[in-house]
Amino acid sequence: MDITIIGAGNVGQALGAGWRKCGHDVVYALRAASGKNADTVAAQGxxxxxxxEAADADVVVLAVPWPAVAEALQAAGSLAGKIVIDATNPLTRELELALGFNDSAGETVARLTPAARVVKAFNTTGAGNMATAHAFAAKPMMPLAGDDAEAKTVVAKLAEELGFEAIDAGRLTAARLLEPLAMFWIKLAYAQNFGRNFAFSVIRRER
Ligand SMILES: NC(=O)c1ccc[n+]([C@@H]2O[C@H](COP(=O)([O-])OP(=O)(O)OC[C@H]3O[C@@H](n4cnc5c(N)ncnc54)[C@H](OP(=O)(O)O)[C@@H]3O)[C@@H](O)[C@H]2O)c1
Structure with missing residues (x-):
């Protein structure tokens, strides 16, 4: 599958490395052709x-900081018909949620990308887990939210290839729940001293 990742920071690099190992054709769409992140991914081939040029792919992943979302999407131009994975979290500089309850970054991305098939995913765990999910004793979960069932099936497969259990969280409005869940991961990792080598998973009782 042709995947373009907008942003080559922590998340972009982790997802790109993981999907390339699975055989996908990953390209980075960046604001500058050179710089620390651009040079790193270019050196990796x-x-x-x-x-x-971001739209020249089946799947476009948005992996930029929240304040850059509108600018990056505007520069990308029309993503109509594309599967757009929104991995962002709407964080302020103080690492608090910038919005919630009645809106989400996922829905904002959908409003900024008319006719794109937006799926919220890859926001609820640390970048360091994104290409290493197979290393956990139990499968970490990867919740997905979106209004296009077919797009969610494609994104679920991309998550499963990386070693996650894909969980359909429902409509895109469920991004309002997944973004605070990311905040909880951040809180545990940094304020509660969990470190970053942990992920959430779903366990079920048999009866
Ligand atoms: N870090 C995590 O563990 C994690 C986990 C889940 C979700 N997230 C979310 O994922 C997103 C990316 O996080 P990250 O940690 O990967 O960030 P990062 O390491 O700071 O990388 C951000 C990338 O976005 C690019 N960028 C910044 N402003 C831009 C603009 N105006 N137009 C186009 N590209 C722009 C940067 O470009 P340059 O290369 O030119 O600097 C860089 O490649 C954030 O929304 C974050 O909340 C992060």
Whole structure:
């Protein structure tokens, strides 16, 4: 599958490395052709293209900081018909949620990308887990939210290939729940001294 990742930071690099191992064709769409992150992924053999070429893929992943979302999407141009994975979390500089309850980053991304098939995913665990999910004793979960069932099936498969149990969390409005869940992961990791080598998983009782 052709995957373009907008952003080559912690999340972009982890997902790109993971999916390349699974045989996908990963390209980075970046705001500058050179710089720390661009040079790193280029040295790893990834193709780097401009933001306006982001739409040349089956799947476009948004992995930029929240304050950059609107600018990055505007530069990318129309993503109509594309599966857009929104991995962002709407965080302020103080690491608090910038919005919630009646809106989400996922829904904001959908409003900014008319006719794109937006799926919220890859926001509820640390970047360090994204290409190492197979290393956990139990499968970490990867909740997905979106309004396009077919797009969610594609994203679920991409999550499962990386070693996650994909969990359909429902409509895109469920991003309002997944973004605070990411906040909980951040709180445990940094304020509660869990460190970053943990992930959430779902366990079930037999009866
Ligand atoms: N870090 C995590 O563990 C984690 C986990 C889940 C979700 N998230 C979310 O995922 C997103 C990315 O996080 P990250 O840790 O990967 O961030 P990061 O390491 O800071 O990387 C951000 C990337 O976005 C690019 N970028 C910044 N401003 C841009 C703009 N105006 N237009 C286009 N590209 C721009 C940066 O470009 P340059 O390369 O040019 O600097 C960089 O490649 C955030 O929304 C974050 O909340 C993070």
């Amino acid at each position: 990834f193709r780097v293209v401009s933001l306006k």
